[in-house]
Amino acid sequence: MTTVLNFATMRRQLQAGCAAVVLGVAALGAPVFAQDVTTIKVLNWQPGGPEYWAALVAAFEAENPDIKVALETVPFDRYPEVQGPYITTKSGPDVMENNGGLELFDRRSAYLALPPEVMAAGDDLITHSGGCLNFDPTQACYGLPFGYQGNVMYYNKAVLTEAGLDAANPPTTWDEMDAACKAVQAIGKTCLAHGMTGVFPAYWNFPEIARNYLTEDDMRAILAGDMPWTDPKMISILEAMASIGERGWINSNSPSISMLPDGADIFSSGNAAFASTIIADAVNWQAFGTALGDENVGAMRWPMLVPDAPLAKSFSGVESSVFGVSSWTDKQEASLKFVKFIAGVENGNLLTSLGGGIALNKNVDPNLIPKSQALAQIREIIKTPTLHVGVLLSGQEADALGRGWQEVTLGRLSVADWAARLQIALEESPGKN
Amino acid sequence: MSSPDIVTPRAASIAPKKRRGLLRPNTLLIIALVLPGLLLAVLFKLVPLIRAFWLSLLQTRGFEEPTFAWFANYQSMLRDPVFAQSFKNAAMVFVTLPVWIFLPLVIALLLFQRTPGWKLFRAVYFLPYMIAPVVVGIMFRQILSPEGPLNAFLIGIGLGPLAIEWLNGPTSALFSLTAVALWAFFGLGVLTYLSGLATVPQDVVEAARLDGAGFWRLLVSIAMPLIKPVIGYWTVLCMSSMLIWMFPLIYALTRGGPGSATMLPEYLVFITTFEFLNRGKGAAIGMALFVFAALVSAFVVRRMYLEGKGRSS
Numbered sequence: 001m002t003t004v005l006n007f008a009t010m011r012r013q014l015q016a017g018c019a020a021v022v023l024g025v026a027a028l029g030a031p032v033f034a035q036d037v038t039t040i041k042v043l044n045w046q047p048g049g050p051e052y053w054a055a056l057v058a059a060f061e062a063e064n065p066d067i068k069v070a071l072e073t074v075p076f077d078r079y080p081e082v083q084g085p086y087i088t089t090k091s092g093p094d095v096m097e098n099n100g101g102l103e104l105f106d107r108r109s110a111y112l113a114l115p116p117e118v119m120a121a122g123d124d125l126i127t128h129s130g131g132c133l134n135f136d137p138t139q140a141c142y143g144l145p146f147g148y149q150g151n152v153m154y155y156n157k158a159v160l161t162e163a164g165l166d167a168a169n170p171p172t173t174w175d176e177m178d179a180a181c182k183a184v185q186a187i188g189k190t191c192l193a194h195g196m197t198g199v200f201p202a203y204w205n206f207p208e209i210a211r212n213y214l215t216e217d218d219m220r221a222i223l224a225g226d227m228p229w230t231d232p233k234m235i236s237i238l239e240a241m242a243s244i245g246e247r248g249w250i251n252s253n254s255p256s257i258s259m260l261p262d263g264a265d266i267f268s269s270g271n272a273a274f275a276s277t278i279i280a281d282a283v284n285w286q287a288f289g290t291a292l293g294d295e296n297v298g299a300m301r302w303p304m305l306v307p308d309a310p311l312a313k314s315f316s317g318v319e320s321s322v323f324g325v326s327s328w329t330d331k332q333e334a335s336l337k338f339v340k341f342i343a344g345v346e347n348g349n350l351l352t353s354l355g356g357g358i359a360l361n362k363n364v365d366p367n368l369i370p371k372s373q374a375l376a377q378i379r380e381i382i383k384t385p386t387l388h389v390g391v392l393l394s395g396q397e398a399d400a401l402g403r404g405w406q407e408v409t410l411g412r413l414s415v416a417d418w419a420a421r422l423q424i425a426l427e428e429s430p431g432k433n
Numbered sequence: 434m435s436s437p438d439i440v441t442p443r444a445a446s447i448a449p450k451k452r453r454g455l456l457r458p459n460t461l462l463i464i465a466l467v468l469p470g471l472l473l474a475v476l477f478k479l480v481p482l483i484r485a486f487w488l489s490l491l492q493t494r495g496f497e498e499p500t501f502a503w504f505a506n507y508q509s510m511l512r513d514p515v516f517a518q519s520f521k522n523a524a525m526v527f528v529t530l531p532v533w534i535f536l537p538l539v540i541a542l543l544l545f546q547r548t549p550g551w552k553l554f555r556a557v558y559f560l561p562y563m564i565a566p567v568v569v570g571i572m573f574r575q576i577l578s579p580e581g582p583l584n585a586f587l588i589g590i591g592l593g594p595l596a597i598e599w600l601n602g603p604t605s606a607l608f609s610l611t612a613v614a615l616w617a618f619f620g621l622g623v624l625t626y627l628s629g630l631a632t633v634p635q636d637v638v639e640a641a642r643l644d645g646a647g648f649w650r651l652l653v654s655i656a657m658p659l660i661k662p663v664i665g666y667w668t669v670l671c672m673s674s675m676l677i678w679m680f681p682l683i684y685a686l687t688r689g690g691p692g693s694a695t696m697l698p699e700y701l702v703f704i705t706t707f708e709f710l711n712r713g714k715g716a717a718i719g720m721a722l723f724v725f726a727a728l729v730s731a732f733v734v735r736r737m738y739l740e741g742k743g744r745s746s
Binding site: 080081088106107109196198199252256257396399404406412421428 | 493494495496497509513514574578579598600601603606687688689690691692693703704706707708709710711712
């Protein structure tokens with residue numbers, strides 16, 4: 001009798017225990033299902049590098065526990081061929097990176113016009129017009145930026161000193177540059193490390209010379225397709241670009257090498273006095289400082305051709321890229337939150353400390369700004385911004401500009417014929433006709 | 434009494450039925466074997482081709498909705514000097530076709546003859562084909578640079594005047610691109626020819642040698658006639674490579690430059706479509722490339738067919 005009673009008791013105890021376990025497991029699982037996580041796909045070319053992007057995603061997800069970010073990272077030079085099919089099929093990523101300017105204009109049908117509550121984040125940015133129609137924030141805007149981009153001329157103080165030049169006062173005018181180049185060549189080094197393959201070298205350098213001849217209204221006319229390439233102002237710009245090769249400033253193989261990495265390698269190896277390239281996202285002041293020593297690297301505007309031109313002492317700046325929400329997404333709310341976060345101060349701090357970029361957000365912690373002489377000079381240069389006329393060119397124009405520059409430098413094409421080709425390219429450009 | 438030669442009505446009615454019964458399974462089998470391949474060809478070749486042709490008739494402005502424009506894209510294409518340049522460049526590449534055809538054949542015959550070290554050379558010649566074309570392009574960009582190893586070697590052996598800027602010249606750039614492509618692809622040619630030579634009867638080869646045939650006689654009089662179909666196949670493959678498979682090398686090595694010196698039609702399709710956002714014109718250029726490739730390939734295939742027919746007759 002006692003044995004039977006004990007067994008019954010044990011059975012009841014076991015049943016109670018099992019029930020408790022089941023309830024406990026159910027309780028643990030409930031929060032997971034209750035959260036209802038939304039996953040958004042972000043197409044990007046990872047400016048600033050993977051470490052920065054890992055931190056960015058982690059910070060955003062920590063701030064928004066109900067949203068998960070799935071990155072689709074594509075190398076920059078393959079980005080159009082990946083993004084294009086998404087746009088034509090109206091499917092794919094929920095958020096997409098894009099260059100500002102005409103590239104965004106051509107793809108605007110793929111993006112939502114950002115609502116005012118998201119655009120309010122733009123008030124904390126140095127500029128955000130690159131994501132807007134006609135670079136006008138009062139018109140429809142399709143993306144918000146986070147980093148600043150543009151072109152400067154880096155210089156190697158050690159090489160300048162070796163050439164007998166004053167490294168503390170690099171050339172500021174075209175004639176001074178010409179004299180400096182002669183001195184540098186005399187010691188057997190390249191003056192301006194340069195590479196021309198692809199469209200980007202022309203795309204970057206064209207604005208540096210254009211500031212000497214164009215006003216901002218002229219630049220907007222270029223955007224609208226109303227400035228013919230045969231205009232005397234444009235001819236002057238092309239002639240100046242052509243003279244760089246004629247004067248022997250650049251390495252002779254420039255027409256057949258890339259600026260990144262080939263041209264940059266020439267500068268990084270200490271074999272050139274100057275290099276013209278971008279200020280962020282790719283090889284820039286940070287890499288050059290590491291290679292040559294921070295104390296040897298400086299940054300300056302391109303030398304001036306017309307010192308009293310209104311924009312000669314300006315900086316041709318542009319948002320490094322913008323992020324917008326795809327017009328086809330069914331996750332608008334989460335996607336808009338991500339775009340807003342991109343423009344925010346937290347991301348600006350991450351970009352500054354991890355991404356090696358120059359944040360557009362005005363409220364970035366100054367203590368996070370890296371100690372670099374070249375960067376300090378860049379930060380001074382960018383305080384007087386103007387439009388970046390390179391991003392106002394169509395794909396056809398940029399290609400004709402780049403290829404023409406190669407041929408002009410090799411002596412196979414005249415400036416007049418180059419201008420004629422560019423005019424044809426303009427006429428063939430969708431979005432400008 | 435019935436004659437054994439007379440066919441009775443019953444026997445006459447059985448024979449046709451039996452024949453029909455025998456044909457039906459064979460017919461079904463033939464259809465079953467041919468249909469999958471045919472479907473694949475239609476779905477992945479013919480349908481995209483038709484769609485591309487349709488796209489070439491549309492005016493596309495970026496990502497705006499396209500509009501029907503008849504042959505406007507073709508007119509634009511023909512006005513484009515870069516289009517003409519790209520086909521001129523393709524023609525110049527074609528001029529090197531004999532090298533593409535016969536160099537691998539010579540190497541293959543040397544290997545076939547068990548030339549000392551043939552196993553090592555067979556592996557060495559095939560190795561370049563195993564390297565990704567983009568990697569080949571990046572590698573040769575360094576090799577062909579003015580301060581690269583090729584020029585250093587030429588200077589070292591006293592041929593300094595030949596140490597030019599290979600990728601800068603109006604013809605040397607295209608020549609360099611073609612040479613790199615040949616370096617990358619010819620290993621496949623060697624392998625293809627070795628497969629063909631494996632079908633050559635050894636007794637024929639031995640008989641020729643006994644009759645005093647040297648290497649070149651063996652090549653011209655024995656190998657080439659006996660493996661004509663393989664030569665034809667490789668020729669078509671080379672032409673396809675020149676027209677369709679050069680893209681990764683162009684992309685990594687020259688980007689079609691300097692200027693348009695190394696622009697080929699396939700690369701022009703790419704930049705027109707993705708950089709200029711002109712899908713209609715890109716499709717038109719693609720159609721022109723297709724027609725060009727089809728005509729050239731058809732010529733070779735037709736010759737192969739006629740030769741085959743001539744042998745049988």
